[in-house]
Amino acid sequence: MKKVGQIFRENFVKHIKENVSSNGNVFLLNYSQLSGEKLSDLRKNLSNAGANMYVSRNSIAQIALKELEKEQLSKAIEGQTAFVWSSSDSVEISKILVEFAKGIDSVSVAGGLLEGKILSKADVQKLSELPSREVLLAMLLSAIQSPITRFAQALNAKTRELLSVLKQLSEQKGGN
Known part of the structure; x- marks a missing residue:
């Protein structure tokens, strides 16, 4: 019989895998010392652009990415990390994230996935300039x-x- 905590972790892994697989655009945002108000503003801006933001424990996120054979992307996970996924315009989402990260030293876009291709931090920066x-x-x-x-x-x-x-x-x- 599985423990409740293990069931929750398995469901979190499943949730991440489903969203990474079903959305063409996935970005990783590393942040720390971010106020709830700023995080809420970011979520609102992303939601208006058709994206969702999901914060997960790093170990759970790394398990999900490993099961999806995206280990290279899991290396970008450090500190507090949020997933941002969307099936809408990747350029617009990357612009929102990069612009948000510009104003705050403790926030950076760590990388992402675009149509299954792994993007580095520099790739996301270039994408936002399109x-x-x-x-x-x-x-x-x-x-x-x-x-x-x-x-x-x-x-x-x-x-x-x-x-x-x-x-x-x-x-x-x-x-x-």
Whole structure:
């Protein structure tokens, strides 16, 4: 018969594994000496962006990551560590975390997972510097649309030139 504490630990491990597996974006946030108010503000900002924050004991988090074969990520766990997971825009979530960590010395983004790929602290920093998904899509559409627009303008220019030549010929022959 299992002890109650062991059942709780197994459920925590299961919870972490399910959320890490089912969400495409997972970040680790190391923090210490953080007031409840600031932590609550961070949770609120993350929630508004479609992310959840979960604080776990390090040993339980390391067991879960080991079972998921993400031992390299478990090395980033030190001190008080929170998981932040989301299936929404990873750039926006990383921006929130990096911006939050900028203002507080005792907080740092330790790493993460993006679509199964392990991210280092530097990778998360680079990710936060990217434009948002909407801006990237707009840039892509602009790049696709630009050659088409130039082609249409070139065709219109040739048509205008032809009409101009025809009008000049018409005027020379005594027409309008």
